[in-house]
Amino acid sequence: MKNYFPEDFSETLFELLDIDIEYLPDDCYEAIFKLNKHWVKGAELVDYHADESTVLAYTLYYMPMNIPKLWSVLARCHKMMDSLIHKDKIRVVDIGSGPGTFSWALYFYLKEVYGAEIAAKLDFTLIDQSDLFLDKAKDLHTAFASETNLELKKGQWQDLTDASYDLAIVANILTEEADLSATCLNNIDAESILILEPGTQRDFQRLLPLRAELMKNRKIHFPCTAHGDCPMAEDNWCHFNINRFVLPFIQMISNKAGRLNHKHNFCAFVFSEIEIAYAKNDWRVLSKLRRVKRSGIRWICDGEDLVEAVLNRRKKSPGNTYFLEADTMALIRIEQESLAKTGRIAEGSTVNPPRQ
Ligand SMILES: C[S@@+](CC[C@H](N)C(=O)[O-])C[C@H]1O[C@@H](n2cnc3c(N)ncnc32)[C@H](O)[C@@H]1O
Numbered sequence: 001m002k003n004y005f006p007e008d009f010s011e012t013l014f015e016l017l018d019i020d021i022e023y024l025p026d027d028c029y030e031a032i033f034k035l036n037k038h039w040v041k042g043a044e045l046v047d048y049h050a051d052e053s054t055v056l057a058y059t060l061y062y063m064p065m066n067i068p069k070l071w072s073v074l075a076r077c078h079k080m081m082d083s084l085i086h087k088d089k090i091r092v093v094d095i096g097s098g099p100g101t102f103s104w105a106l107y108f109y110l111k112e113v114y115g116a117e118i119a120a121k122l123d124f125t126l127i128d129q130s131d132l133f134l135d136k137a138k139d140l141h142t143a144f145a146s147e148t149n150l151e152l153k154k155g156q157w158q159d160l161t162d163a164s165y166d167l168a169i170v171a172n173i174l175t176e177e178a179d180l181s182a183t184c185l186n187n188i189d190a191e192s193i194l195i196l197e198p199g200t201q202r203d204f205q206r207l208l209p210l211r212a213e214l215m216k217n218r219k220i221h222f223p224c225t226a227h228g229d230c231p232m233a234e235d236n237w238c239h240f241n242i243n244r245f246v247l248p249f250i251q252m253i254s255n256k257a258g259r260l261n262h263k264h265n266f267c268a269f270v271f272s273e274i275e276i277a278y279a280k281n282d283w284r285v286l287s288k289l290r291r292v293k294r295s296g297i298r299w300i301c302d303g304e305d306l307v308e309a310v311l312n313r314r315k316k317s318p319g320n321t322y323f324l325e326a327d328t329m330a331l332i333r334i335e336q337e338s339l340a341k342t343g344r345i346a347e348g349s350t351v352n353p354p355r356q
Pocket residue numbers: 049062063066095096097098099100101102127128129130133155156157158170171172173176
C-alpha cells in the first residue's frame with residue numbers, strides 16, 4: 001500500500017503536540033497502554049475523550065496508525081471516488097471525528113492521487129462530543145489542510161440532521177455505542193457512507209444489521225461485490241489489515257507497548273447512492289486470518305457466498321498466480337464461475353484482477 005503522508009507529517013505532528021518523541025513523558029505511554037488494553041483486551045475505559053493526556057496519546061499514536069486504513073479502502077472504490085472528485089464542493093462529514101483522523105487522511109489521499117486543486121474543494125464538518133478532540137482537530141487543520149473549509153460541531157452525532165453531505169465517514173465510533181440499532185445511521189443524509197471499525201468478530205457481527213439497513217436505499221461498493229445477504233456465520237468475520245508500521249515512530253512506540261505485530265485489523269464498508277455493478281464473477285480476497293488456518297487457502301467472498309479458494313497443488317499452475325500474489329482486499333475475477341463456487345481453482349483456469 002502506497003504511503004500518502006506528507007513528508008513533514010511526523011515533525012509537524014510532534015511540534016503541534018509539543019513533544020520530543022525521543023523523550024515521551026510517562027503519562028503519554030501510560031495513556032497508550034490504557035487505550036491499548038481497552039481496544040485489544042476489552043478492558044474498561046471511561047471518558048478518555050475528556051482527559052488531556054489520553055487525547056494527546058490518541059492523536060500521537062492511534063490517529064496516524066489509523067490513517068492508512070482509509071487509503072486502502074478508497075483505492076478500491078473508484079466509482080465513488082470518480083463521483084466525488086467531479087463535484088464543485090466535496091462535502092464531508094466526519095462523525096465522532098476525534099482529532100479529525102479520517103478527514104486529514106482523505107485530504108492527503110486526494111492531494112496525492114487527484115491533485116491539490118481537487119483536495120482544496122473539500123468542505124469538512126467534524127462532529128464530536130469532546131472539546132479536547134475538537135481543539136486538536138482545529139490545530140491539525142491549520143497545520144495540514146488549511147486551504148479546505150472546516151466547520152467544527154460540538155455535540156452528539158445522533159443529533160446531526162440539519163445538512164446533507166457527499167460523504168459521511170463513520171469510524172471507530174459504532175464500537176462505543178452500547179446499543180447499536182440497525183437504523184442508527186438513517187438520520188445521516190449523505191450520498192455515500194464509509195464505515196471503518198475495529199477488525200474484531202464482535203464489531204463485525206454488530207455491523208451486519210446496519211449493513212442490511214443501509215442496503216435498502218444504497219448500493220454496497222465495498223467489500224461485497226454482490227448485493228445480497230452476508231454469508232458470514234456468527235463465529236466468523238470479514239476483516240482486512242494494513243501495516244501499522246509505515247511511520248517509524250509508530251513502530252518505536254508499539255515496541256514499548258508490546259504490539260509487535262505489524263498487521264492492524266479493521267472492518268470496512270462503503271455504501272452509496274451511486275449505482276455500481278460488479279461482474280458476477282468478481283470476488284474480494286479477505287484477510288488470511290480466519291477460523292480455519294491452513295496453508296494454501298485464501299478466503300474469497302462476493303457478499304453472498306463465502307468460499308475457501310483452494311490452490312492447485314502444483315504451485316506454479318497459472319490459476320494460482322493471482323491468489324499467491326493477491327493481498328487482502330484485492331478484487332479478483334475468476335473466469336470460470338463454477339470453480340469459484342466450489343473453491344477449487346483447477347489447472348488451466350484464469351484468475352484476472354480487474355481494475356481496483
Ligand atoms: C475512538 S475515537 C475515534 C476518532 C476518529 N474517528 C478515529 O477513528 O480516529 C471516538 C471519538 O468519538 C467521539 N464520540 C463518542 N461517542 C460520541 C457521540 N455520541 N457523539 C459525538 N462524538 C462521540 C469521542 O469523543 C471520540 O473523539
